[in-house]
Amino acid sequence: MYRMIEAPRTALLAQLRRGTLEYCVLALLHSGERYGLDLVRQLSQVDGMMTGEGTVYPLLGRLRRDGLVATTWRESPSGPPRRYYHLTPTGQQALDAFATEWARFRDAVDHFLDAGGHHERHRR
Numbered sequence: 001m002y003r004m005i006e007a008p009r010t011a012l013l014a015q016l017r018r019g020t021l022e023y024c025v026l027a028l029l030h031s032g033e034r035y036g037l038d039l040v041r042q043l044s045q046v047d048g049m050m051t052g053e054g055t056v057y058p059l060l061g062r063l064r065r066d067g068l069v070a071t072t073w074r075e076s077p078s079g080p081p082r083r084y085y086h087l088t089p090t091g092q093q094a095l096d097a098f099a100t101e102w103a104r105f106r107d108a109v110d111h112f113l114d115a116g117g118h119h120e121r122h123r124r
Contacts, residue, residue, distance in 0.1 A: 022063060026068065036082075036085070069086060069091050
C-alpha cells in the first residue's frame, strides 16, 4: 500500500505555478503590453503566485524565443529604456487553447473534490 504524504503549502503552490505561470503572463499581456517589472509586480499581488524577477525574466525570454511574445524598447521617464512585451498572434492562440483546456481541467478537478465532499469545506 502506498502512503501519501501531505506536501507543504509552498511546495504544492510551486508545483501548480510551474505549469501555469507562462499562461498567467500571456493572460496579463492579453489586455495590453507591459514591461517585465510590471509583470512581476502584477503576479506578486495575487496570493499563491509569489514570483520574482529571477523566474519571470527567463520565462519572458523563452516566450520571446518561442514566438509567443514580441518586444519593443521604449524610453522610460524614470531610468533606462524598458523592454515592453506584447502578445503575438501565436501567443494569443496559445492563450486561447490554454483557457479552453484549463476550464475543462478545473471542472474535472472540482468534480472529484465535490464528489468527495472536500471542495465546499475549503472555499473561502
